[in-house]
Amino acid sequence: MVDEDxxxxxxxxxxxxxxxxxRTLRIVTTLSLVFGIMAMALxxxxxxxxxxxxxxxxxxxxxxxxxxLAGFNVTGPLIQPNLSSQxxxxxxxxxxxxxxxxxxxxxxxxxxxxxxxNAQNAYFEKAGEMLLNGSINNTVQASVKNVNPITVNGKLxxxxxxxxxxxxxxxxxxAMALxxSRFGNFTYLFKGYSSLGDxxxxxxxxxxxxxxxxxxxxxxxxxxxxxxxIAMENTEPISxxxxxxxxxxxxxxxxxxxxxxxxDAFHYILELNNFQGTPYTIWGNYQVxxxxxxxxxxxxxxxxxxxxxxxxxxxxxxxxxAPRDQFSYSEYAAADLYVAMICKSMNNNASVSACQLPAxxxxxxxxxY
Amino acid sequence: MLKRQLKTxxxxxxxxxVSPLYVxxxxxxxxxxxxxFRYLILSSNSGVFLLTVPIYLVYALVVTSGVLLATSIHNLxxxxxxxxxxxEEGLASAITPLIGGAIASCGCQFSVLxxxxxxxxxxxxxxxxxxxxxxxxxxxxxVVFIIVNLLLLYYGLGKSSQMxxxxxxxxxxxxx
Numbered sequence: 001m002v003d004e005d006x007x008x009x010x011x012x013x014x015x016x017x018x019x020x021x022x023r024t025l026r027i028v029t030t031l032s033l034v035f036g037i038m039a040m041a042l043x044x045x046x047x048x049x050x051x052x053x054x055x056x057x058x059x060x061x062x063x064x065x066x067x068x069l070a071g072f073n074v075t076g077p078l079i080q081p082n083l084s085s086q087x088x089x090x091x092x093x094x095x096x097x098x099x100x101x102x103x104x105x106x107x108x109x110x111x112x113x114x115x116x117x118n119a120q121n122a123y124f125e126k127a128g129e130m131l132l133n134g135s136i137n138n139t140v141q142a143s144v145k146n147v148n149p150i151t152v153n154g155k156l157x158x159x160x161x162x163x164x165x166x167x168x169x170x171x172x173x174x175a176m177a178l179x180x181s182r183f184g185n186f187t188y189l190f191k192g193y194s195s196l197g198d199x200x201x202x203x204x205x206x207x208x209x210x211x212x213x214x215x216x217x218x219x220x221x222x223x224x225x226x227x228x229x230i231a232m233e234n235t236e237p238i239s240x241x242x243x244x245x246x247x248x249x250x251x252x253x254x255x256x257x258x259x260x261x262x263x264d265a266f267h268y269i270l271e272l273n274n275f276q277g278t279p280y281t282i283w284g285n286y287q288v289x290x291x292x293x294x295x296x297x298x299x300x301x302x303x304x305x306x307x308x309x310x311x312x313x314x315x316x317x318x319x320x321x322a323p324r325d326q327f328s329y330s331e332y333a334a335a336d337l338y339v340a341m342i343c344k345s346m347n348n349n350a351s352v353s354a355c356q357l358p359a360x361x362x363x364x365x366x367x368x369y
Numbered sequence: 370m371l372k373r374q375l376k377t378x379x380x381x382x383x384x385x386x387v388s389p390l391y392v393x394x395x396x397x398x399x400x401x402x403x404x405x406f407r408y409l410i411l412s413s414n415s416g417v418f419l420l421t422v423p424i425y426l427v428y429a430l431v432v433t434s435g436v437l438l439a440t441s442i443h444n445l446x447x448x449x450x451x452x453x454x455x456x457e458e459g460l461a462s463a464i465t466p467l468i469g470g471a472i473a474s475c476g477c478q479f480s481v482l483x484x485x486x487x488x489x490x491x492x493x494x495x496x497x498x499x500x501x502x503x504x505x506x507x508x509x510x511x512v513v514f515i516i517v518n519l520l521l522l523y524y525g526l527g528k529s530s531q532m533x534x535x536x537x538x539x540x541x542x543x544x545x
Contacts, residue, residue: 011538011542014535014538014539015535015539017531017535018531018532018535018539021528021531021532021535024528139415139416167419168415197421198421199419241421241504242421242504243501243504243505244497244501246497246498246501247494247497247498270494273492273493273494274493275493275494275497276493290415291415294414294415294416294417296417300416300417301417301418302418303418304418304419304420304424306417
């Protein structure tokens with residue numbers, strides 16, 4: 001009898017323990033269920049918002065007006081940067097792709113610069129036609145908002161805010177340089193790279209970068225009768241990954257330049273309050289969120305290895321000098337979008353030959369700029 | 370004592386995965402979570418699979434999540450056999466790949482992650498700061514998520530082992 005009682009007690013205790021264990025498991029799984037469903041729902045909603053909201057990363061050029069802040073008109077000089085950066089010399093050593101900084105901060109020589117400055121209108125025209133008839137393999141489309149322009153010394157402005165550590169800035173500067181070359185020319189451009197932790201793609205810098213320190217470089221060596229180029233480049237140690245300083249820090253750096261055009265341009269970016277990543281550009285009446293193209297090779301790469309990472313600057317320039325492949329035509333097509341934005345902002349100024357290109361005018365109509 | 374606990378859990382794990390059903394569930398979970406992760410990266414980077422954390426961390430995350438999914442389902446099934454309570458599914462394994470996929474890429478494009486934050490009324494400048502902070506610690510966060518999965522697995526296997534013991538006791542009582 002005593003044994004039976006003991007056994008009954010043991011079994012009762014085991015049952016209670018089991019009930020306790022089940023209760024705990026129930027709480028944990030219920031919470032997991034709740035969090036899991038919330039996370040799934042938020043993720044799906046966020047992706048939906050990202051895709052379908054105006055200016056989303058996959059959005060087409062909408063030309064929609066958003067916050068139409070008053071633009072501003074400034075009179076005064078722009079920043080002229082130095083031709084070299086102390087403590088950030090040109091690296092001459094030949095290094096392996098993927099961790100390569102060979103020729104960083106080296107100025108383009110005359111023939112290299114001519115590839116950009118003297119690019120033929122015919123290449124822009126052909127790329128534009130290819131873009132319009134859907135035969136560009138890479139993604140070339142801009143997420144655009146109408147804004148009031150920034151005018152400096154009576155001329156429209158192109159504003160650029162980016163980072164040397166940013167891969168999309170890296171690939172997009174080629175197209176930007178080509179676009180700007182339609183309205184003026186560069187007396188200097190410099191060889192550069194995105195950060196080693198951000199795929200190390202070869203690119204152009206507007207001025208020598210302080211690639212070993214956190215900071216900002218301002219200005220460029222661009223000259224034009226028609227437009228200004230206000231370039232602001234966040235710099236971080238390029239041997240690491242993507243990094244961008246907080247806006248408050250960036251604003252302090254900009255204010256320290258004491259240059260009204262740059263101070264007002266940065267303030268305008270903050271007022272627009274639609275920053276969604278770098279590069280952030282304004283082309284006359286059009287603010288563009290992110291790069292207007294994704295060009296890392298002849299088509300969108302399906303793996304983490306990007307063809308552009310394994311190209312030298314000379315190879316990229318050779319392709320741009322005589323475009324024959326999807327990579328080079330995609331760069332020209334990306335440039336065409338920017339050219340169309342400026343042309344539209346200038347009411348297709350008759351003295352700018354690029355604005356008279358049929359492809360540019362068709363792009364203006366097709367995109368609704 | 371830790372050694373004994375680990376041995377118990379390893380036994381529980383082996384008992385779960387002796388069944389082809391749970392092996393299949395884990396495999397499907399791993400594949401699904403990998404493609405979910407990949408989808409989030411592609412969405413954030415205009416269709417480019419731009420991974421800025423080592424790929425082996427991604428594999429570790431999706432494998433631990435898949436195994437966790439299978440053990441969660443096993444525990445729920447066992448729960449059903451012992452109680453008439455309503456069915457609940459453990460989806461803890463879904464959360465870590467979701468968040469991992471949103472942060473394990475270039476922080477220069479904010480689309481998916483920023484969209485989360487905009488839903489809570491956070492402005493673009495503040496959202497930028499949050500995204501950049503997460504981006505700066507993406508490697509560490511991935512490791513944390515893997516550890517979270519392993520801890521949940523440890524906990525779940527402990528409960529599974531406990532329930533199995535109770536079940537055996539219950540059967541022997543019924544026989545006697």
